[in-house]
Amino acid sequence: MTATDTAAPARTPALPIPPRPRQVAARAAATIVTIVVLVSFWGLDLEWSKIAQLPQDLVHYGRLMFSDPDWSMLPEAALQTWRSVSMAWIGAIAGVVLSTLLGIPAAHGVGPAWVRFPLRWSFAVIRAVPDVLIAIIILTVTGLTPFTGALALAIGGIGTHAKWTYETIEAVPPGTAEAVRASGGSLWEVVRWGLWPVAAPELMSLALYRFEINVRTSAILGLIGVGGIGAMLTQYTQHREWDVVGVLIIVVVVVTMLIDAVSGKVRRRIMEGATVRDVERKH
Amino acid sequence: MSEQSHAVGSEAEGATSASGSWPISLTDVTVRYPNGVVALKDVSLEIEPGQMVAVVGLSGSGKSTLIRTVNGLVQPTAGTVRVGEHEMTALRGKALRHARGDIGMIFQSFNLADRTSVFRNTMVGRFSHTSTWRTVLGISSHHDRDIVMRALDSVGMLEKVWERAGALSGGQKQRVAIARALSQEPSVMLADEPVASLDPPTAHAVMHDLERINHERGLTVMVNLHLMDLARQYTTRMIGLRAGEVVFDGPAASATDADFEEIYGRPVQPRDRLDVS
Numbered sequence: 001m002t003a004t005d006t007a008a009p010a011r012t013p014a015l016p017i018p019p020r021p022r023q024v025a026a027r028a029a030a031t032i033v034t035i036v037v038l039v040s041f042w043g044l045d046l047e048w049s050k051i052a053q054l055p056q057d058l059v060h061y062g063r064l065m066f067s068d069p070d071w072s073m074l075p076e077a078a079l080q081t082w083r084s085v086s087m088a089w090i091g092a093i094a095g096v097v098l099s100t101l102l103g104i105p106a107a108h109g110v111g112p113a114w115v116r117f118p119l120r121w122s123f124a125v126i127r128a129v130p131d132v133l134i135a136i137i138i139l140t141v142t143g144l145t146p147f148t149g150a151l152a153l154a155i156g157g158i159g160t161h162a163k164w165t166y167e168t169i170e171a172v173p174p175g176t177a178e179a180v181r182a183s184g185g186s187l188w189e190v191v192r193w194g195l196w197p198v199a200a201p202e203l204m205s206l207a208l209y210r211f212e213i214n215v216r217t218s219a220i221l222g223l224i225g226v227g228g229i230g231a232m233l234t235q236y237t238q239h240r241e242w243d244v245v246g247v248l249i250i251v252v253v254v255v256t257m258l259i260d261a262v263s264g265k266v267r268r269r270i271m272e273g274a275t276v277r278d279v280e281r282k283h
Numbered sequence: 284m285s286e287q288s289h290a291v292g293s294e295a296e297g298a299t300s301a302s303g304s305w306p307i308s309l310t311d312v313t314v315r316y317p318n319g320v321v322a323l324k325d326v327s328l329e330i331e332p333g334q335m336v337a338v339v340g341l342s343g344s345g346k347s348t349l350i351r352t353v354n355g356l357v358q359p360t361a362g363t364v365r366v367g368e369h370e371m372t373a374l375r376g377k378a379l380r381h382a383r384g385d386i387g388m389i390f391q392s393f394n395l396a397d398r399t400s401v402f403r404n405t406m407v408g409r410f411s412h413t414s415t416w417r418t419v420l421g422i423s424s425h426h427d428r429d430i431v432m433r434a435l436d437s438v439g440m441l442e443k444v445w446e447r448a449g450a451l452s453g454g455q456k457q458r459v460a461i462a463r464a465l466s467q468e469p470s471v472m473l474a475d476e477p478v479a480s481l482d483p484p485t486a487h488a489v490m491h492d493l494e495r496i497n498h499e500r501g502l503t504v505m506v507n508l509h510l511m512d513l514a515r516q517y518t519t520r521m522i523g524l525r526a527g528e529v530v531f532d533g534p535a536a537s538a539t540d541a542d543f544e545e546i547y548g549r550p551v552q553p554r555d556r557l558d559v560s
Contacts, residue, residue, distance in 0.1 A: 179407065179463070182386075183408050183410055188418075188419050
């Protein structure tokens with residue numbers, strides 16, 4: 001394109017412009033993606049007329065829910081939210097502990113290949129199963145209790161958190177571990193004092209993030225009846241008691257945002273490393 | 284040269300070291316990495332007990348690999364490495380870890396766990412002498428604690444013992460790393476570019492610490508350097524490496540600029556010296 005510079009005398013040797021690469025693969029991919037998007041619109045049976053009506057409906061239901069919320073239900077809503085958050089918290093702790101135990105041996109340089117690959121494969125399988133499905137499978141054994149929810153969150157959490165764990169361990173700069181090895185440390189000691197102290201802040205931060213995710217998921221798990229705010233929400237929606245639903249939505253949004261804000265602050269503080277403070281003062 | 288005077292020192296202070304100081308011997312050592320790079324070619328060396336040796340070369344010359352074959356962090360493709368009573372190239376698993384316990388090592392980037400206390404970091408030096416379950420749970424005996432505190436005191440870092448390693452300056456971190464190595468009660472001390480991340484005054488202080496360890500405890504010290512003035516000033520023998528081969532072996536103090544040009548494979552430049560004079 002730049003070759004036709006009229007100002008340059010004809011004698012100037014032609015610039016050795018490298019040939020522009022032909023991006024066949026990229027173009028083919030773009031075409032395929034376009035086709036997939038178009039076909040999926042087809043399959044959804046979209047009723048465009050209803051979309052036009054949506055803003056109107058939103059205002060209508062919004063008024064039903066929030067013009068005169070039934071605040072007498074607030075204590076019950078708070079109690080159920082507390083159950084959901086507990087479910088999320090227990091699920092996060094159990095999931096993180098299991099993920100740490102299973103994720104560290106799955107890291108390259110820690111476990112041998114015959115340990116690593118089956119573990120990674122199991123995490124991938126768990127990741128492929130939605131938490132709700134895990135809960136439905138578990139509740140055949142443990143019944144419709146918040147415990148089922150916590151257990152489902154714990155197992156579902158392994159899929160992602162164990163993956164984060166081995167990825168974090170693998171990303172640890174090798175220096176500290178090399179120093180432990182150089183002074184005669186065994187694999188256990190290398191993991192405990194060479195890898196863990198370096199990876200721990202990030203793993204703790206990810207654990208809190210897991211909790212934040214669980215708070216959301218626990219509300220969804222309520223829909224299948226394991227209790228908590230989600231169960232209450234389904235119930236009142238089905239009875240079309242919009243003034244109660246309004247209260248529930250307000251409570252869910254406020255609590256979730258609060259937890260996100262606090263947890264986010266704590267995570268930032270963990271990652272930045274506190275200002276100089278004495279650790280292990282007890283010794 | 285002055286090795287004889289060190290031998291006297293090792294007798295006087297030898298009690299602090301588990302088994303005195305040891306010789307290091309490499310015979311026809313070749314290291315070829317899986318990617319095909321030959322880092323060391325047929326290197327043979329005899330290092331006397333109590334010697335303070337500088338290994339000098341540019342980055343990529345193989346000096347990091349050389350020092351890592353001594354404690355078995357790198358296993359040679361061919362040849363044997365002996366350190367004192369241990370034939371490092373023949374050892375595996377527990378025996379290798381035990382042998383490493385007798386060899387202290389410090390690094391360019393200190394390699395401390397920054398989020399952990401100086402105490403915990405130094406305690407790593409006791410691992411080869413302590414059962415695994417105790418170290419994993421972080422339980423330390425009075426004996427180990429005593430050794431760690433003495434090691435920290437000997438490098439002037441005792442008052443920082445409960446501070447986080449990450450809160451220390453570079454020079455302080457390297458001192459803690461030296462204390463970690465000393466608490467192994469080693470017979471040999473390895474140092475891989477120990478002052479390359481430090482400013483000149485701190486670099487001299489750390490080199491001085493290493494010199495003192497060599498003099499007072501009589502430890503055999505092998506230190507990788509790329510700066511010529513540090514090698515001349517602090518070590519008695521210098522080994523020059525270029526492209527994985529030994530191109531110089533002789534007294535450090537009398538090594539001429541021409542000798543360094545032979546090692547570097549290029550004229551001497553201002554950046555080859557720490558102190559601009």
